[in-house]
Amino acid sequence: MPSKRGRMSQEVNAGSMADIAFLLLIFFLVTTTIASDKGILNILPPKQDPNDPPPEVELNERNIFNILINANDQLLIEGDFRTDAVGLSDEIKKFVLNFGRPDEENMALFNSLPASLRGMAEQSPESSDYPGSGGAVVSIKTNRGTSYELYLEVLDQVKKAYFEIYGERVGLTAEQYRQLSGRTAAEAELIDKGKEGIPMAISIAEPDKLGGGD
């Protein structure tokens, strides 16, 4: 069959393609908000039943690491007055890893720790008894007038102490440990191995009403 017309040029003019793409690009650039679901995870205690109050757990004073924050954003850490939370994570790490009066289970825990953590573990009788449950507890108590920013900073420091311990137990940095997703069996095992025997015992008390700032 003879062609009806002379063949047209096969090339499509692509010169304005870039302009069109630019336009779309700018539109998406403007409308984009890169969603970041990152933050500090906290598990709240179960709700209280007024008819069935939780059993009172008697803890020795030495087993509690007290952090109080008042309405003026001043801190009282283990009885010492502070104005900022710098270096708090190291103190908490030391507190958690203290083996004052370890029982059998916690002696085994001590022996399972890597050498670097064992070096940090002290046996001060004035500090916490052992890292296991019922041992070291970090307590944070705020006031209604405390700023959220400072509260988060303190919580951040406490979490940092724990993540450093967990990470070190499995030979990772705190950063790498935090990024474990637990999706694969190997990662889930690492997470469990890091936590094993050292629960993240952070107690967040109801804030005082005094000096109300809300």
Add this chain to the structure above:
Amino acid sequence: MAKFKKKTKADVNIPTSALPDIIFMLLFFFMVVTVLREQEILVEQKIPQATQLQKIQKKTLISYLYVGKPKNTSLYGTEPRIQANDVLINTSDIVFWVTQEKDKLSEAERDQITISLKADRDVKMGPISDIQFELREADARKLLYASVGRVDL
């Protein structure tokens, strides 16, 4: 000096034929990461900084609560308010809101609901602890204090 010949001029035309491809690549990147905002934020949001951030794996389990000073102070006052979906709610409405959010999830996932608390850094602990109390009442105990990373040296 005839010996030193001027260098031939370099070709000034930059080949632009690959430009659309590069732009398209960028375009696709932004199209993929884009989440179109489906709601207007009515409260101020200066998200605090923290270092020990964790990521939530399953985004469908997250519900957002925004807390901060209202942007429109003449209408809503200057006290921190809570925004859920696209309305400002009172503390007492949180339990009902959580129930609604839980209904959106499948039955097996209901107790895994995570509340992402996007609070402004200037908010005081009073309202925050009220919210925490209500969340405990509503049995939504996984709480994420949304924060952005800080690079500390």
